[in-house]
Amino acid sequence: MKKLIGVSVLSASLVLSATPISYxxxxxxxxxxxxxxxxxxxxxxxxxxxxxxxxxxxxxxxxxxxxxxxxxxxxxxxxxxxxxxxxGRGGSGGTVSVGTGVKGQIYYTASQTAYLNHGHVGMYYNAETVVESVPKVGVRKKNFKERLVDKGNAQVKSVNTTTAKRNAAADWAYSRVGKDDYSYNFATNRKTDHYGKKNCAKLVWSAYKLKADLDLDKDKGSGVYPRDVRDAKDTTLVRKI
Missing domain, CATH: 1.20.5 (Single alpha-helices involved in coiled-coils or other helix-helix interfaces)
Incomplete structure (x- = not known):
């Protein structure tokens, strides 16, 4: 995708124009x-x-x-x-457990958000606990047995960095549990603040951007989508589900 010239991540301190927006x-x-x-x-x-x-x-x-x-x-x-x-599959339902993982690993499953198949990503906080952001709840933790994924369309991946940085990224994501609500906005989520409302892709992307200086966005466009995270060059397939 074509990138905008000079785009950088916006911070919460960005000052908007004093002129009211005329919608x-x-x-x-x-x-x-x-x-x-x-x-x-x-x-x-x-x-x-x-x-x-x-x-x-x-x-x-x-x-x-x-x-x-x-x-x-x-x-x-x-x-x-x-x-x-x-x-041959897809949608928001899952049929099998995501399984156990290693702290800092990420998982992807086909999933439908607001009627569109964006997919869904989350992160392992420890072997049995995943952290993710979901509609109506926001950032939450969940036992791997309860995190059902779409068999045949799901996978677990490792992020290519040090164990210390993977752990730090997972710790940061876990620190957002119960604090950050969900945002349906994928189109500009690369440019919004790391703290506050976020969707699943923004949670994982922010964790690794802040704590490992890795940009898990395949195309570096305006928005970070779950498949951008899944297909980022700094990830390696662990297993398909």
Whole structure:
């Protein structure tokens, strides 16, 4: 995917324009409705606020940012449909346990969030406990026996770094349990703060970005999606489920 020039992770301290956002004029901006259709639980106000913040921070036009967000969402949608067709399964249900793992390992399963097959990722805190962010709950811990995944579409991967950094990343993710609510916004989650609302991909990505200086995002686009984390170059397959 095409990357925006000069994009960097936004911090919570980023100062927005003092001029109020006129949401009545957003019909003049391209792709707004299309993006909201692909992220039905994200409000127009949230989307425009993020786009204005990114534009102020990077100098890129709102139109260019919206086009990139739309293209990334469509590519993720196409990949999800392709994998479901090829593998014959998908959706939000799971049939088998994810199994035990090693602290800092990540897992991926086909999963549907807000009607779209984005997939889902989580992280092992210890051999029997996983940490993940899920709708309506936010960041939580769960025993591996209760974390059901989609057999044939799930896998466990190791992150290529030191044991100390894997442990630190897992500890950070665990520290967010019960503190961070869920965000349905995948399109701009690479540019939002590491602390606060986050989806599953943002949780794993932030943990390794902060504690191991690794960017587990395959394409380095505006949003980090579960399959971006799964397919990041600094990961190695441990097993398929």
């Amino acid at each position: 009545a004029n957003t019909n003049d901006l391209p792709y707004v409705n299309e993006i909201l259709e692909l992220q039905p639980n994200v409000t127009e106000k949230e989307l425009i606020k993020d786009v204005k913040s990114i534009s102020k921070n990077t100098g890129d036009t709102k139109e260019a940012i919206l086009e990139q967000l739309f293209n990334e969402l469509k590519q993720d949608e196409a990949q999800g449909l392709s994998e479901k067709k090829l593998q």
